[in-house]
Amino acid sequence: MPLLRVEKMSLDFGGLRAVNSYDLEIEPGQVRGLIGPNGAGKTTVFNLITGVYRPTEGNIIFDGKKITGLQPHRIASFGLGRTFQNLRLWRHMTVLEHVKLAQYSKISYGLIGAFFGTSGRRREEAAIEDKAYSLLELMGIDHLADQVALNLPYGAQRRVEMARALATEPKILFLDEPTAGMNPEELAQMMAIIRRIHAEFGLAILLIEHRLKMVMELCEIVQTLVFGEVIAEGTPDEIQNDPKVIEAYLGTEALH
Amino acid sequence: MAFFFQNLVNALQWGSFYALIALGYSMVYGVLMLFNFAHGDIFMVGAYIGFGVASGLVALTSTGAVALPNWSILMLTIIVSMFLTAFVGMIVERIGYRPLRDAPRASAAITGLMIGIILETGNLALLGARRVRFPSLIESTTYNIGGVFVTNKKIMIVVVSLLLMFALNQFVRRTKWGMAMRAMAFDYVVVPLMGVSTNTIAALTFALGSALAAAAGILFGLAYPVLDPYMGIVFGWKAFVAAILGGRGSILGATLAGFLLGFIEIFVAMIFPSTLRDLIAYSIILLILTFKPHGFFGEPYSARLRL
Numbered sequence: 001m002p003l004l005r006v007e008k009m010s011l012d013f014g015g016l017r018a019v020n021s022y023d024l025e026i027e028p029g030q031v032r033g034l035i036g037p038n039g040a041g042k043t044t045v046f047n048l049i050t051g052v053y054r055p056t057e058g059n060i061i062f063d064g065k066k067i068t069g070l071q072p073h074r075i076a077s078f079g080l081g082r083t084f085q086n087l088r089l090w091r092h093m094t095v096l097e098h099v100k101l102a103q104y105s106k107i108s109y110g111l112i113g114a115f116f117g118t119s120g121r122r123r124e125e126a127a128i129e130d131k132a133y134s135l136l137e138l139m140g141i142d143h144l145a146d147q148v149a150l151n152l153p154y155g156a157q158r159r160v161e162m163a164r165a166l167a168t169e170p171k172i173l174f175l176d177e178p179t180a181g182m183n184p185e186e187l188a189q190m191m192a193i194i195r196r197i198h199a200e201f202g203l204a205i206l207l208i209e210h211r212l213k214m215v216m217e218l219c220e221i222v223q224t225l226v227f228g229e230v231i232a233e234g235t236p237d238e239i240q241n242d243p244k245v246i247e248a249y250l251g252t253e254a255l256h
Numbered sequence: 257m258a259f260f261f262q263n264l265v266n267a268l269q270w271g272s273f274y275a276l277i278a279l280g281y282s283m284v285y286g287v288l289m290l291f292n293f294a295h296g297d298i299f300m301v302g303a304y305i306g307f308g309v310a311s312g313l314v315a316l317t318s319t320g321a322v323a324l325p326n327w328s329i330l331m332l333t334i335i336v337s338m339f340l341t342a343f344v345g346m347i348v349e350r351i352g353y354r355p356l357r358d359a360p361r362a363s364a365a366i367t368g369l370m371i372g373i374i375l376e377t378g379n380l381a382l383l384g385a386r387r388v389r390f391p392s393l394i395e396s397t398t399y400n401i402g403g404v405f406v407t408n409k410k411i412m413i414v415v416v417s418l419l420l421m422f423a424l425n426q427f428v429r430r431t432k433w434g435m436a437m438r439a440m441a442f443d444y445v446v447v448p449l450m451g452v453s454t455n456t457i458a459a460l461t462f463a464l465g466s467a468l469a470a471a472a473g474i475l476f477g478l479a480y481p482v483l484d485p486y487m488g489i490v491f492g493w494k495a496f497v498a499a500i501l502g503g504r505g506s507i508l509g510a511t512l513a514g515f516l517l518g519f520i521e522i523f524v525a526m527i528f529p530s531t532l533r534d535l536i537a538y539s540i541i542l543l544i545l546t547f548k549p550h551g552f553f554g555e556p557y558s559a560r561l562r563l
Contacts, residue, residue: 050449071453072448073452090439090443090446091442092442093435101432104436104452114426114434164446168449168450
């Protein structure tokens with residue numbers, strides 16, 4: 001049974017069909033890619049599946065549960081994590097706080113625990129901080145734990161976002177252009193990180209990327225989205241040689 | 257010198273009211289990017305709920321059904337009224353603001369003003385156009401400390417206010433809800449991805465702000481026992497000024513600016529004729545804002561997406 005199945009999902013924005021009859025199946029642990037030119041609707045697909053938008057038509061089934069139209073926090077709590085193309089950190093909160101808040105649903109101590117520092121609170125806090133530090137270590141940013149997000153270099157901010165998403169213990173992770181704005185060195189590091197988290201947690205990953213090289217190296221299956229419609233789906237090799245993809249996505253110069 | 261300290265004590269009490277109310281404005285703005293313009297009227301509702309609860313408890317005690325000392329009636333009144341008013345605040349959020357999350361900001365501002373009018377006139381319809389007297393729950397005792405007269409009520413008002421502000425600070429720092437509130441202030445879009453319901457946090461923010469306004473209302477009723485349905489308007493606007501002066505969304509800022517406003521008003525009245533008090537006090541604040549347009553702890557950005 002696939003971990004995530006999307007059936008004939010469509011979205012109308014006013015009179016415009018932004019996404020048309022989109023289908024997707026991801027097996028547990030599979031790495032998939034979603035490519036397409038700017039404005040093709042890739043991020044919209046993420047927003048639909050994660051509940052930011054409600055699809056006009058279609059069904060989304062995650063882990064055997066129908067999640068179509070549920071509120072984003074419920075969908076997230078089923079094990080669907082996500083990062084954003086534009087960094088979305090909480091500017092004045094520390095790196096550690098980011099990864100702690102991601103474990104919100106595991107914090108069970110209430111007012112009394114918080115105000116009087118009960119042993120229950122101390123135990124929970126210790127467990128949550130341990131977990132947070134282990135994720136920060138994995139990302140190589142544990143030395144920045146007490147820094148405010150605002151002060152971090154760009155590459156480190158990306159890693160915080162990744163650590164935060166992992167702290168929610170997702171079964172599937174949606175990465176929206178995780179290397180946007182990175183130089184080649186940072187890009188190589190990010191690819192290594194994605195490989196590492198995939199190996200370590202056995203996560204399924206759905207990757208939106210502009211850099212074809214990255215998609216081709218990481219993904220088992222790649223979909224190409226153009227004007228809200230999937231025009232091709234297959235292995236990286238098949239996609240690279242598909243004339244429709246070359247025409248629509250790579251442009252004519254790729255043919256030369 | 258004693259004259260100066262006398263005014264200082266008065267200013268502390270006066271500033272407590274402003275600070276408690278300003279906190280509600282600032283928190284709601286910080287989390288939801290909207291100013292709840294009905295907040296002054298929530299203060300009024302809180303005072304009236306306090307009046308109702310206190311009168312009820314006093315009546316109950318006088319029938320002999322229960323024997324409650326006056327101090328415990330007061331504490332009970334504060335706690336029960338804070339809960340009830342928090343509930344009112346949550347209803348206001350649910351009915352007035354939640355449907356407008358994605359609407360233009362002006363819609364939310366107008367809604368706030370309308371809710372305010374509804375609360376004022378609703379009160380009028382319910383209790384009639386007469387002022388009510390807040391029961392004097394504790395005997396006033398005056399202490400003379402080196403020529404400065406301090407009443408037990410004043411001490412209690414300032415102490416309870418400071419305790420509540422400390423509790424709020426702890427709540428925001430130490431609980432998961434507080435952490436989620438702070439996160440929403442910086443970027444609310446990602447907050448649901450952490451499994452946090454932003455609706456719950458929004459309702460909680462309104463509840464906390466309203467509870468503090470209720471406490472301010474009751475403490476105000478103790479010091480100035482005559483309540484009327486429009487008592488929240490001017491007071492609310494002034495507390496709003498304090499919230500702006502402190503820096504939108506800043507808890508520390510709202511607290512300090514609330515007290516500062518109390519000090520400025522009292523000390524202006526100490527020097528100038530009291531009819532000129534607001535004119536001069538708010539000219540001073542205008543001047544401060546000219547040089548610090550974002551307030552003491554505000555951030556110079558306005559591009560956040562929320563209402």
